[in-house]
Amino acid sequence: MVKTTQLVKTFKNGDVYTPVLKGIDFEAREGEWLAIMGRSGAGKSTFLYQMSLLDDPTSGEIVIDGHNTHTMSAAEKMRFRLSKFGFVFQDYALLPELTALENVSLPLLMQGHSRADAYKIAIPALERAGLSHRVGNLPSQLSGGEQQRVSIVRAVAHQPKILFADEPTANLDNDSSKKIMDIFSELHKAGQTIIMVTHEEQYARLAQRIVYLDDGKIVPEPRQTL
Amino acid sequence: MLPLNVRIGFFLAVRALRRASLWTTGLIIFVMILTFLNLVVVSGILVGLLQGAIDQTRVRFTSDVIVSALNDKSYIENSPNLIALIETFPEIEAITPRYREGGTLEANYKTRKDTDKPNTAVAQLVGVDPYKEQAVTHVADDIVEGSFIAPGDYDQVVLGHYLLKQYLPIESPAFTTLENVGIGTKIRMKVGDVTREVTVKGIIKSKVDEIALRVFMVDSQFRSMIGRNDGNVTEISIKLKDGVDPIAVREKLERSGVDQYAKVQTYEDAQPQFLKDIIATFNMLGNVFSSLGLIVATITIFIVIFINAITRRKFIGILKGIGIDGRAIEFSYVFQSIFYAAIGSGIGLALVYGFLVPFFAAHPIDFPFSDGILVAPLNQTFFRVGLLVVSTVIAGYIPAWMIIRRNTLDSILGRN
Numbered sequence: 001m002v003k004t005t006q007l008v009k010t011f012k013n014g015d016v017y018t019p020v021l022k023g024i025d026f027e028a029r030e031g032e033w034l035a036i037m038g039r040s041g042a043g044k045s046t047f048l049y050q051m052s053l054l055d056d057p058t059s060g061e062i063v064i065d066g067h068n069t070h071t072m073s074a075a076e077k078m079r080f081r082l083s084k085f086g087f088v089f090q091d092y093a094l095l096p097e098l099t100a101l102e103n104v105s106l107p108l109l110m111q112g113h114s115r116a117d118a119y120k121i122a123i124p125a126l127e128r129a130g131l132s133h134r135v136g137n138l139p140s141q142l143s144g145g146e147q148q149r150v151s152i153v154r155a156v157a158h159q160p161k162i163l164f165a166d167e168p169t170a171n172l173d174n175d176s177s178k179k180i181m182d183i184f185s186e187l188h189k190a191g192q193t194i195i196m197v198t199h200e201e202q203y204a205r206l207a208q209r210i211v212y213l214d215d216g217k218i219v220p221e222p223r224q225t226l
Numbered sequence: 227m228l229p230l231n232v233r234i235g236f237f238l239a240v241r242a243l244r245r246a247s248l249w250t251t252g253l254i255i256f257v258m259i260l261t262f263l264n265l266v267v268v269s270g271i272l273v274g275l276l277q278g279a280i281d282q283t284r285v286r287f288t289s290d291v292i293v294s295a296l297n298d299k300s301y302i303e304n305s306p307n308l309i310a311l312i313e314t315f316p317e318i319e320a321i322t323p324r325y326r327e328g329g330t331l332e333a334n335y336k337t338r339k340d341t342d343k344p345n346t347a348v349a350q351l352v353g354v355d356p357y358k359e360q361a362v363t364h365v366a367d368d369i370v371e372g373s374f375i376a377p378g379d380y381d382q383v384v385l386g387h388y389l390l391k392q393y394l395p396i397e398s399p400a401f402t403t404l405e406n407v408g409i410g411t412k413i414r415m416k417v418g419d420v421t422r423e424v425t426v427k428g429i430i431k432s433k434v435d436e437i438a439l440r441v442f443m444v445d446s447q448f449r450s451m452i453g454r455n456d457g458n459v460t461e462i463s464i465k466l467k468d469g470v471d472p473i474a475v476r477e478k479l480e481r482s483g484v485d486q487y488a489k490v491q492t493y494e495d496a497q498p499q500f501l502k503d504i505i506a507t508f509n510m511l512g513n514v515f516s517s518l519g520l521i522v523a524t525i526t527i528f529i530v531i532f533i534n535a536i537t538r539r540k541f542i543g544i545l546k547g548i549g550i551d552g553r554a555i556e557f558s559y560v561f562q563s564i565f566y567a568a569i570g571s572g573i574g575l576a577l578v579y580g581f582l583v584p585f586f587a588a589h590p591i592d593f594p595f596s597d598g599i600l601v602a603p604l605n606q607t608f609f610r611v612g613l614l615v616v617s618t619v620i621a622g623y624i625p626a627w628m629i630i631r632r633n634t635l636d637s638i639l640g641r642n
Contacts, residue, residue, distance in 0.1 A: 089544075093544045
C-alpha cells in the first residue's frame with residue numbers, strides 16, 4: 001500500500017542543513033494498522049508528512065497504491081490526498097466556522113457529492129462516532145475528545161485508502177484517548193489501513209505493528225532512552 | 227451547473243461570513259460605504275455646484291430652448307410670425323418673448339450736488355409680458371422685496387439685486403451699483419437718448435447673473451420707451467412639455483428656417499463656454515478624488531483580507547491538506563470581497579438616492595453662484611459601483627493567492 005525507498009528529508013535554514021530522515025526503506029501493507037514511535041526529534045511526524053504527501057522529500061521514492069508520487073505535480077498530489085488519504089491531526093484541525101456536519105461533509109463536497117448526498121453520508125458517520133447530538137455544533141462548542149472524533153469522522157467519511165494520524169491522542173485525557181483508540185480499532189477491523197504516529201506506547205501496542213524511528217532511521221527495537 | 231471550485235468557494239465564503247465577528251464585518255462594510263460615498267458624493271457635489279447654476283439658468287432664464295437675435299442684430303426680425311409659428315408647435319408649453327436693450331440707471335439724482343459723482347449702474351433693461359414670463363420662468367418666485375410687475379403697471383420696474391449696493395457691496399471702478407434704493411424709490415432709466423423716471427416695485431434676488439443684472443418692465447411700456455412698434459423682440463424663451471427633447475425642438479425650428487434670422491439654442495447650447503470648461507475641470511477633479519478613494523479602499527480591503535488570510539493560514543493549510551483545491555479557497559475570499567463591496571455599495575446607493583440626493587434637492591448648498599445639489603447619474607454611479615467591486619475583488623484575491631501558494635505543511639504547522 002505504502003512503500004518508501006531511501007527516503008531522505010533534509011531541512012535547510014540559511015547555510016545550515018539538518019538531516020531528519022536518513023534513507024528510510026519502509027512498507028505498510030493494505031489493511032494494516034501501523035504505529036510509528038520514537039523519541040522527540042526522531043523524525044516520526046516528518047516521516048508521516050512525507051508519506052502523506054503533505055511535504056516533499058529531499059530524495060528517495062514513495063509509492064502509494066501502485067503510484068509513484070515522485071512524478072506528481074502539486075495539483076495531482078492534492079487530488080491524490082483527497083481521493084486516497086484521510087488525516088487526523090494532533091490539534092484536530094477542524095475549520096472553526098464550519099459545524100461538525102459541515103467539517104465532515106467538506107471532503108465529500110470536494111469529491112463532487114451534492115450537499116444532500118454529503119450530509120447523507122456524514123450524519124450516520126457522526127452518529128456512529130457518538131456525535132449525533134453535536135452535528136450542528138461549531139468546534140468551539142465541542143470538547144477536545146469530541147473535536148478529535150469529528151476529525152476522525154471527517155478523515156474517513158470519504159472512505160480513503162489510508163488513514164494518517166499524527167499524535168491523535170496527544171491533547172486528550174485518558175477517557176477521550178481510549179474512545180479515539182476504540183474508533184481506530186473498529187476502523188481497522190473494517191479493513192482500514194492506518195498509519196499512526198504516537199509517543200504513547202499503550203496505544204501503539206493496539207496496532208498490528210510498531211515501527212521505531214531513531215535519528216532519522218528505522219531501528220529494530222527501542223533504545224533505553226525511549 | 228457551476229464549477230466545483232466555485233461551489234466549494236461559495237460554501238466556505240457563506241459560512242465564513244455568517245460566523246465572522248459582527249464587529250469586523252461591520253467595520254469592513256462601513257469602510258466600503260465610506261468609499262462608495264467618497265466615490266459618488268465628492269464628485270457629485272463638485273459637479274452639483276455647477277449643475278445647480280445650470281439648472282437655475284435653465285429654469286429662470288433660458289428655459290428649455292431660447293431663440294435670440296443674431297450676433298449682428300439687436301432684435302429678431304419677423305418676430306411676430308416666428309412667435310406665431312412657435313405657438314403652433316404641440317411640444318410647447320409656454321413661451322415668453324422679451325425686448326432687451328442695454329441701458330443705465332441713476333439714483334439719488336434729486337439730492338445730488340453738481341460736484342457729486344452720479345450714482346449710476348449699467349443694466350440690461352428687459353420688457354416682458356409679466357404673465358408669460360411667470361408662466362415660463364417663475365421669476366417672480368425670486369422676489370425678495372416688493373412684488374413683480376403686473377400688466378397694468380405704469381413706469382414701474384423690478385431690479386435685479388446685483389444692481390443694488392445693499393445686496394452687492396463692492397467698490398469697483400468698472401462696476402457700480404445703486405445706493406439707497408428700495409421699494410418705492412424713483413430712479414432714472416436711460417436707453418439710448420430716452421430717459422424715463424420709474425419707480426422700483428420689486429427686487430429680485432437671483433443666482434443667475436443674467437437675471438440679477440436685469441431691470442424688468444412691462445413690455446408695452448418698454449416698447450414705447452425704445453420706440454419699437456414692429457413687435458420684433460430680442461429673445462424668446464420656450465418652455466417645453468415634460469419629456470420633450472429640447473434638441474428635437476431646436477432641430478424642428480432650424481428645419482423651419484428660423485436659424486436664418488435668429489439663434490436657436492437649447493439650454494445646454496446657451497451655456498457659456500467657461501461654464502462648460504469648469505464642468506470638465508470639476509469632473510476631472512472629481513475623478514481624481516474618486517480614484518484616490520478607490521486606491522485607499524483597495525489597500526484597506528487588501529490589508530483586511532491579508533490579515534484575515536494570514537491569521538487563517540493554518541486553516542488554509544488544513545483545507546489544502548485534506549484535498550480542497552486552492553482555487554476553491556481563492557474563490558471563497560473573492561466571494562467574501564464581493565459580499566463586502568456589494569453590501570457597502572448597496573447601503574451607499576440607498577443612502578445616496580434615498581437620502582442625500584433628495585436632501586440636497588430640498589436643501590441645496592448655498593453658494594454665491596448657485597444652489598449646489600448632488601448630481602449622481604445612475605449610469606455613472608453604477609460604473610463606480612463596478613469599479614469598486616472589481617478593485618475589491620482584486621484586493622481580496624491577491625492576499626488569498628499569496629497565502630495559498632505557500633507550502634501546505636508550513637501553513638499547517640505555522641512555519642515561516
